[in-house]
Amino acid sequence: MDRERLIDEILMLLPVLGRGLGRPGPGELGEISAQGIPVDVHISPGHVQVLIALGRGPHSIRHLAEVVGVSSPAVTQLVNHLEEHKMVERRHDPADRRVVLVDYAPGMQDIARRMMEGRRKRLREAVNPLTDEEARALLKGLVLLVGSFDAVREEAAGAKHS
Template sequence: MSPQKPRPDTLTLEVVELIGSVVARYHEEYEEAAAEHALTGAQARLLSLLSMQPLPMRRLAQQLKCEPSNVTGIVDRLEARGLVERRPDPADRRVKLAAPTEEGRRIAHGLRDSLNFAREPLAGLSREERLSLRDLLQRMLDA
């Protein structure tokens, strides 16, 4: 019989609930913003990743935590809409990179700009508070 883990304290449970609420609201707003561009959430996330830099399909699958075959389907649909293109990787011509077209980049930036849920409340925090929040969240992710 394994030893029982101690129950988290009330404050920890409250913080976990608040983080869950923030994540749920963020996803809800992200899905709504994606729908305004006739995109699914997965298509919007992929387009957002590509707006930072072209990526090979395998890396996209890792970042989206899904199978490479799913990424291929998403890229196919975005390519059909003229939002993404495939191009050879200059470092390895055998590898194909997915990259946003100019229209895809424009939509990705529009998606990012329309996410007011987090941006507006964060504006009410001082620079020091935002830095502290960023550092605490980063520590949580690094743990």
């Protein structure tokens, strides 16, 4: 495979991916409202990340920031939005009252899953033509690409301390 062409394709495709992520389709909005969920809940990719992470249990703001890959104030904003819509709750960690733990509000985990189902379905259908081998390679490649940005990030952090 021509690696230069691959790089070019990646450079052309990734921004498209990045831009397309934020966009719920009209079908998705219809699905959401059909489920009695207020359609004014705009769920950005960052919100999706938070909701997925919370599926694994309560997280502190700082931990969410790490998992999502953004700053703490950005997580504050994401969580504010979800809290305003009664999807998540904040509480202080009794073991360290500085820490704010974020968790699903009661009964909201299933609602969240249903809200994200349209996105999942679309992605599922998109990757459907891939063999298991190909899917594994896609994931591996995505992880490698993300890793290269982490390297940039760590480099920047390193430069900041020197």
